Every structure is written in structure tokens, then in C-alpha cells.
Amino acid sequence: MNSKIWLSSPHMGNDEFNFVKEAFDTNWIAPLGPNVNGFEQDLQTFTGAKYTAALSSGTAAQHLALIMLGVQAGDEVICQSFTFSATANPIVYLGATPVFIDSEAETWNMCPDLLEQAIKDRIKKGKKPKAIVPVHLYGMPAQIKRIMAIANKYEIAVIEDAAEALGSTINGKATGTFGLMGVLSFNGNKIITTSGGGALISNDRKLIDQARFLATQARDNAPHFQHSQIGYNYRMSNVCAGIGRGQMKVLKDRISQRRQVYDTYLRDLGDIQGIEFLPEPAGYFSNRWLTTILVDPEKTKGIDRETIRIALDAENIESRPLWKPMHLQPVFEKYPSFTNGVSEKLFNTGLCLPSGSNLTADEVQTVIKNIKKHF
């Protein structure tokens, strides 16, 4: 049996261990410290965001962003349906109601037309949404300029979920920097990892100061422990941030390696009838976090996504269906949704292929060979 070919596994560079060792040598193990400051600085330089708070996860960043927008029980928050559950969960932590929006077919992200329709509908029903949460899924930027124009028209804040899209841009501007706040993740499967971690980015200094305050138990400025607000334990540790500083040194390589994986799949599988890739619209740059294909059984003589997934699995190759939309999830289906069938179809026909930056050329060819043999 081949050794396992993973979907997206951690890929360390040469410097991570040195930053972690420095934390140990100086006994700076606890939260905060020079690695956290350094990592935040690196993220700002890379994304162009003015301010950053390094946090324990992307989910924590999303939770704090919603809290700072004043989202409370009974409020409504507009959320992309085609995503990982961590985009929507923090809305429910706060007792608010997610209103799910389906995707457009060009980037697979939040459909601006449905977004505007939903805003109008919710306002008519007496409730203006408190925030809009679009996602840049699989690294492909959403139609964020159109989404921002609609958000500005109705004066609703945007929190961009860029957890999968560090390094993705539109005309050179980083995803996560279009809205009021952006969420990043450094979970183990993302393009770079701190073993677990996340960040909130913004050009608004007050918001990031407030995020840091809330993330360290909302301690008032006093010698004793005094609290006027409920706090959270959401800061990134100095040890994890050391991994992040090392990973930032190789991020550009990781992006070109993932894009290379995509290009190879496209070159070798792109001509097969019934297999479709997701091209970049003009001006869009995807970090190609995961390469995804759509398999149309009507054009492949019945070969479908599951045929391929199960066959790959038998060869010890990990692949996975695309995210199951939130409006179809048992835990979320009771919430309002505005749908057009796009994300449901993507879920039914789509497959994520092994896409790690640490895949060898041979491993990519093994995947390709095991897909090609069906055709």
C-alpha cells in the first residue's frame, strides 16, 4: 500500500523550531510575548491590514468580531451558506439567527443578488441584519466589491471569513481587508499553521485594541483584577506564534506550491469530458488552498464524485466532498435561507483533491493516474 496521501497536511519550513526554541530559552511560554508581536507584524506586512490581533483560532476571531458589532440574542446576521460550520457557529453562540445566502457559480461564494434580496426582505420584516459574513472559500475570493457596495448601501458591517484565503487577492488587494474586519485561521489543515490559531485583521485600531482586551479576559486597567465586561481567553500563545513566524517566511512558497498542484491537475485532467475546474475571474488571484473538481455523471457515462472518492480512498488517498451547505445541515436547517440551488449542486458533484504544498510530484501523479483510470 502507498503511504497515505493527505488532503492538506502541515508543512513546516526551517525556522519554526528556532522561534519556538527562543520562546523556551527565554521561558516566554505564556500568552503574549515577542513572537506574538512579531507574528502580528508579519501578518500586517503581508496582508496590508493596519492592525492584527493573533488569537487562539479563526472561530474565536469570528466570535469577537460579532461581539464588537454588538450582535446579541434575537439579532440576525447574514452568512454565506456554502462554508465550513465555523463561519456560522459563533452567530449561534450569541443567540443570534444566521440568515443563509447561497452562492453564485463564478466564485462559489455569496451571491450578491441574493444578498440584496435577503437584506430587503429582512428589513421589510422589521429586522435589519447586524452584519454580513461572506467567505473566500477554498482560497477563491468572493465577489467582494459587489458585496461591499450592497453592504455600504444598507450600512451593514462586513466581516470577511478569509480563513482559507491567506494570500488571495483581487487586483493585488488582500482578501480580509475589504470589509470592516477579516478573519484568518492557522488551523492544521490551512495554507500555513500555528498548530491551531487565528487572527482578526482590520484597519480600525479601536476594534483590534478591543479584540485584544476581550481576548485576555476583559481586564480593566487596575492593579487588582477588575472586570466591567465579560471576557474571553482567546489570545494566541507565544509558542504557537513562534511557529507562525517561521511559517510566514515560507508563505509565498506555499502559495506557489499549491498553485502548482492546481496547475498540474488542470493540465492532466482538464480535458476529460465532465470534469470541471474553478478558473480565476479576471483580476482574481486564489491561493488555491484546495484544488476542487466538479464531476458531472451525465457527461462521464455515470462516473460520479463518489465513484472517484471511494476509489481514491481504496488507494489510501484522502479526498473529500465539497462543504455541505449550512442551509442543508441538520443543526442549521431551521434558520432562514435564500437559495438558488448552486451550493447544493456543488456539494452533490464536487470533490476536493489532495492539495498540500508538501505533496511530491509523484504523489500528485498517483492521484491523477487513479482518477484517469475511470475515463
Ligand SMILES: *Cc1c(COP(=O)(O)O)cnc(C)c1O
Ligand atoms: C478553518 C475555517 C474556519 C475556522 O478556523 P479555526 O481556526 O479552525 O477555528 C472558519 N471558516 C472557514 C471557512 C474555515 O475553513
